[in-house]
Amino acid sequence: MIETSARLLRLLSLLQVRREWTGSALAERMSVTERTVRRDIDKLRNLGYPIHASPGVAGGYQLGAGADLPPLLLDDEEALAVALGLSTVAVGPVAGIGEASVRALSKLEQVLPPRLRPRFNSLKTAISRIASPIDAVDPALLTQLSTAISDRRTLSLKYQKHDGELSQRLLEPCRLVDSGSRWYLVAWDTQRADWRTFRVDRIIGRPSERARFTSRPLPAQDLGEYVHRAITRSPYRYDLLIRVQAPASTVSEHFSTSTAILEAEGPQSTMMRLGWDSLDVPLGLLAASGLDFDILEPAELRQRAESMARRLQRAVGPTTPPNPIS
DSSP: OHHHHHHHHHHHHHHHHSSOBOHHHHHHHHTSOHHHHHHHHHHHHHTTOOEEEOOSTTOOEEEOOOSSOOOOOOOHHHHHHHHHHHHHHHTSSOTTSHHHHHHHHHHHHHHSOGGGHHHHHHHHHHOOOSSOOSSOOOHHHHHHHHHHHHHTEEEEEEEEOTTSOEEEEEEEEEEEEEOSSOEEEEEEETTTTEEEEEEGGGEEEEEEEEEEOOOOOOSOSOHHHHHHHHHHTTTSSEEEEEEESSOHHHHTTTSOTTTOEEEEEETTEEEEEEEESOSHHHHHHHHHHTOOEEEEEOHHHHHHHHHHHHHHHHHHOSOOOOOOOO
C-alpha cells in the first residue's frame, strides 16, 4: 500500500510539471509498465483528479483543471521559492491578497522539511525592501495568528495601545484583515466580553496558545468594512464630520480611504468622517489640501479653527489697504 501511494504521488508530480506525457514516457520515468501507468491513472481519476487522455501514437495524458486544487508536489528549491514569495507578499503593499498569502504560507510552513527551515530563514533576513507598509509585521507572527484562527485556539498576548500602555489580553482570534498598509486582528476579548480590533504590529513578542474555543456569531457580515470603520473613527478622541467641496476621487488624493470614510454627496461634494486624537493636525491637513470645506462636527473643531484663523491673521500682521487711485 505504501509503495502504491508513493507511486501515485510520483505520477501526480510528473503530470504537474509537463503539459502532456505519453504512456511510454511515464512508464520509463517511473520504471513500471504502461499497464501499471494506466491503472494508476484510473486510481487518480477515482480520487477526483481530472486527467485527460488523447488516443493515438502521438496521444498521451494531461492533468486538467478541476474544481479543486490538487496537492502541489514541490522539490526543495520550489518550496523555498514559494515560501519566500508568500512571506514577501504577506507583508507587502499588494491589497486584497495578503490574507490569502498568510493562510497559504501557514500551510506551507507546517509541512516545510526541517532541513529547509534554516535556508528559508536565511533568505528572509538577506532580503531588504525599499517600499514597505507603514508598520512592518513579522510573517511568522501572521502565520501563527492564522493558524490559531484555523484551529480556534485562544491566544494570550501583550498588546501596546496607541498611548504606549501595555496590557495583557486573552483573545479568541477570528480574522486577519489586510488594509493595504497595516494588518488588523479581529478577535473576541474575553476580559472585556466584546469584539475588538487590534493592530498586529502592536502585538509585543509572540502569543502563547491556550485552549480551543467555540466560534461566536460575527460582529458584522463584512469584516473588512467593520475594521475600516473601527480604525477610522472609534479608537480616537474626536469624531470629525467634514463636507469637502470636491469629488470623492479628489478628496481621496489627500485623505486615504484607510484613514477616512468618504461618501459622495454629488459630483462636487463629499462627506468625510474620520477620527483623530488632535484637532490641530486634521485642520492643518485640510488647509494644506487647498480644498474648500465646511466643518460640521464637532463644535470643538469649529472653535479650534476660529482660534487658528485668528492666530494666523496675527502672524501676517494687519492687512495693508490698497493705495487710493489719484
